[in-house]
Amino acid sequence: MPNHYTIFTTNNSDKSGFIASLFKENKPNQLHFLKNGSMELFSKIMIQKYIDEEEIHDKKIITKHTTQNLKSMSSGEQKRVLLQHIMDTKPEFLILDNPFDNLDTIFQKKLKNLLLKISKHTSLLLIISRTEDSLPIQSNIYKLEKSSLITYKSINHYMTSINPKTVTKSLKIPINYKAEEYKGTEIIRLKNVSVGFEGNKVLHTINWTIHKGEFWQLIGENGSGKTTLLSMLIGENSKGYGQELYLFGTKKGSGESIWDIKKKIGYFTPNITENFTGKHSLENMIISGFTDSVGLYTKPTEIQLNVAKQWLELSGLIEQKDKIFCDASIGQQRLVLLIRAMVKQPLLLILDEPTAGLDDESSRLFVSLTNKIALTKSTAIIFVSHREEPNLKPKMIFELSKSNNGSIGKIVK
Numbered sequence: 092m093p094n095h096y097t098i099f100t101t102n103n104s105d106k107s108g109f110i111a112s113l114f115k116e117n118k119p120n121q122l123h124f125l126k127n128g129s130m131e132l133f134s135k136i137m138i139q140k141y142i143d144e145e146e147i148h149d150k151k152i153i154t155k156h157t158t159q160n161l162k163s164m165s166s167g168e169q170k171r172v173l174l175q176h177i178m179d180t181k182p183e184f185l186i187l188d189n190p191f192d193n194l195d196t197i198f199q200k201k202l203k204n205l206l207l208k209i210s211k212h213t214s215l216l217l218i219i220s221r222t223e224d225s226l227p228i229q230s231n232i233y234k235l236e237k238s239s240l241i242t243y244k245s246i247n248h249y250m251t252s253i254n255p256k257t258v259t260k261s262l263k264i265p266i267n268y269k270a271e272e273y274k275g276t277e278i279i280r281l282k283n284v285s286v287g288f289e290g291n292k293v294l295h296t297i298n299w300t301i302h303k304g305e306f307w308q309l310i311g312e313n314g315s316g317k318t319t320l321l322s323m324l325i326g327e328n329s330k331g332y333g334q335e336l337y338l339f340g341t342k343k344g345s346g347e348s349i350w351d352i353k354k355k356i357g358y359f360t361p362n363i364t365e366n367f368t369g370k371h372s373l374e375n376m377i378i379s380g381f382t383d384s385v386g387l388y389t390k391p392t393e394i395q396l397n398v399a400k401q402w403l404e405l406s407g408l409i410e411q412k413d414k415i416f417c418d419a420s421i422g423q424q425r426l427v428l429l430i431r432a433m434v435k436q437p438l439l440l441i442l443d444e445p446t447a448g449l450d451d452e453s454s455r456l457f458v459s460l461t462n463k464i465a466l467t468k469s470t471a472i473i474f475v476s477h478r479e480e481p482n483l484k485p486k487m488i489f490e491l492s493k494s495n496n497g498s499i500g501k502i503v504k
Contacts, residue, residue: 093214094124095230099249100220101450102422104235106188110134110218112238113186121233121240128183128214133190138169152176163288165314166193170202178209185209186216191224192361192447195312195477220422220450221478222250253451264463265401267381269394270436271355275340276303278439278471279324282335285497286319292497293319299489299500303438304468306484309475311491316498317475320491321443324473326352339438353383357437357470361447364424367416373427374399374412380431402430406456426453433460436470443475458483 100106110132112118118125142162144150153176154161161169170190177185187206191199203226206215210228217226218235225246232243234252243249279301286294293316301307311317323331324338332344339355341347357380367376377399378391391399403409406426416424425448432440442461446454462484464470474485488504 093210093212095210095214095226095228096122096216096233097225097230097246098216098218098233098235098240099222099450100218100235100422102426102453103237103420104422105238106218106235106421108238109235110136110186110188113216119240121242122216125184125216129180130184130186131177131180131182132186132188133170133174133177134186134188135192136188138173141173167195167198167313170194170198174202174205178213182213184214184216186218188218189220189224189448190217191219193313193444193477196479198313199477220448221454222246222451264436264460264467265398265405265434267394267398267434267436269381270469271438273303273339273355273438277301277337277340278303278305280335280337282337284323284331284334284336286316286323286330287497292495294491295494295497295499297491297498297500301439301471301473303471304465306465306472306486307474308483308485308488309473309491310477310488310503311498312493313477315491315493317491318443321441321473321475324439325356325358325441350383355438357432357435357440358443359429359432359441359445360443361425361445363428364421367424367428369416371416372413373408373416373419373423374403376416376427377402377430377434380434398434402434405460406430406453421448422450422453425449426457429457433464436464436467438470440464440470440472441475442472444477445474446476446478446480454480455482 113122113125113130138161141153144152145160146162153172190202194202206226207228209215210226219225232246232249233240234243234249243252277300279299281297281299284294284297297320309317319328322328323336326349334343336343338352378395381395382389400409403412408423408426411419411423416427419427429445432442446457449457458480459482461472461474465472465484474483487502489500490503491498491500
């Protein structure tokens with residue numbers, strides 16, 4: 092029977108460095124057993140590697156049996172073809188890096204069942220940030236504390252060791268007194284919006300209106316068009332032009348600049364982390380959210396400095412404020428960029444899988460912050476997540492469901 096290993100990460104974990112060390116000759120002492128076995132990595136890192144092979148070298152590796160390119164696939168489809176490719180190599184050790192992030196509940200269940208079957212003949216090394224992602228198998232338990240591994244007797248032993256900060260009703264959102272004002276009530280309106288790419292129908296006659304201060308959750312299975320819909324709202328998809336799509340009372344394509352739109356919107360998706368490669372401090376990255384710049388290039392005002400300080404204290408990052416963004420852990424980077432999206436108190440806050448990669452404590456804190464922002468009634472929120480986050484309190488839910496003509500939308504709450 093193969094041995095299995097579960098490694099929990101926190102926002103302070105050097106996960107990237109740890110994964111890289113697994114493929115070096117000098118591995119962590121606790122994982123000395125990996126020296127003698129073939130290994131494969133199941134991770135978004137590998138998916139991006141194969142996307143680059145297709146785009147740069149026109150070389151299809153894991154999609155050679157399909158006409159569809161990897162980049163155009165949903166997260167679930169990408170992970171399915173990657174896992175099939177990996178298992179064809181018959182590895183002795185399968186390293187899984189947050190395998191359930193960005194997957195809808197149906198595919199999560201399918202993947203868990205598949206991994207349970209694989210576990211009968213292949214050793215699994217599961218690297219996860221959320222306890223709910225653990226598998227019901229006999230496993231050695233560790234926590235990655237920065238770059239060191241701490242051993243636990245069992246998963247229950249690990250869970251009882253977690254001492255989360257208490258999120259109370261007194262939690263206060265730092266106020267930006269220079270926030271954008273808007274006299275209207277309608278933030279977004281889509282009327283019979285349909286979208287397709289190269290003959291593939293993605294969205295079909297979508298009708299959705301969002302008013303000022305409303306808290307929505309957007310749901311739908313992988314490949315249902317959520318990302319396409321959001322990209323039209325934030326101005327990164329030209330498919331919104333020429334359609335009945337209104338942002339802040341103005342029809343898309345009526346002469347507004349992308350900056351006119353962006354100054355009213357706060358946006359976060361885990362992939363945005365890849366866009367920030369400059370040598371900016373965590374504090375400056377948060378302050379840059381006021382102007383939507385990639386880093387800070389102008390002297391901040393006293394108000395901006397004060398608001399940023401309050402956010403840093405609230406998130407537990409105040410002692411790390413001078414750390415260079417690129418030197419921070421992935422968890423810290425994502426938390427900073429989440430705050431960056433919130434800091435200016437935008438008229439519309441779009442959060443696309445915001446808790447992916449965050450540990451349990453930071454996820455609870457972030458959900459509480461989102462609920463608090465919703466209570467101000469000044470910011471409309473679209474929260475996209477495949478996870479059923481405990482205590483998340485959206486007032487309305489909009490669901491995209493696949494059909495032959497593209498996904499259709501309906502209000503389910």
